[in-house]
Amino acid sequence: MSEFFKPAGQWLAQNVPLVVILLLLLFSIFFKIPKKEVHLLTWLLSKLGNAILGSIREDIKDLRQENADKFDQLQADTDTRITQLEENTKAQFDEIVLTNNHNCQSMQTRLNEIEKKQDLQTADRIRSHVINFAEDLRRGNSRTKEDFDIVLKEDETYEAIVKQYTLTNNVYSHAIKFINKKYDEFTENDGFAKY
Numbered sequence: 001m002s003e004f005f006k007p008a009g010q011w012l013a014q015n016v017p018l019v020v021i022l023l024l025l026l027f028s029i030f031f032k033i034p035k036k037e038v039h040l041l042t043w044l045l046s047k048l049g050n051a052i053l054g055s056i057r058e059d060i061k062d063l064r065q066e067n068a069d070k071f072d073q074l075q076a077d078t079d080t081r082i083t084q085l086e087e088n089t090k091a092q093f094d095e096i097v098l099t100n101n102h103n104c105q106s107m108q109t110r111l112n113e114i115e116k117k118q119d120l121q122t123a124d125r126i127r128s129h130v131i132n133f134a135e136d137l138r139r140g141n142s143r144t145k146e147d148f149d150i151v152l153k154e155d156e157t158y159e160a161i162v163k164q165y166t167l168t169n170n171v172y173s174h175a176i177k178f179i180n181k182k183y184d185e186f187t188e189n190d191g192f193a194k195y
Contacts, residue, residue, distance in 0.1 A: 119161045126158040127172050134175035137182050142193035148183050155179075 133151050137143065155176050161167070186192045 123158055123161040126154045131175045134178045145192040151179055
């Protein structure tokens, strides 16, 4: 039978203020209380209520302080994480920029190489054309004024490439001098071929 009352006893021990209030209420219902005792009962109940509320207020204050501390810690952790993320992001951005700059430089180097290769191929083509043109003139083949204009225009392009890459070619220089000489002769004598 004592096992049956054990949980009830524990409950009573945990809820003493509530038990006292209930007993006082029961007492006031069954017994008539004079006015003096009512004031005493009111005073007692208010003290009991203040004691209970004081305990609750203290718990609330402790919870607020605990939550404020947790909030401050959470805020500090968040600020630290934000700072770390900003640093990581900046480091990654710097790495991307560095890689991009390296890639751009590599691409620019490659483009310069391709441009140089194209220019040298163009110079080779012009050199061959000018030398062949001069040989045709030496063999006595006549050419039109338009043919001469094309060769002389190509000479401007060739000279720009030679200057840019500091190239030399004596055979070309002799050929272009011969072509210029023939151009002057044909201009004076109206010796251009007519097609």
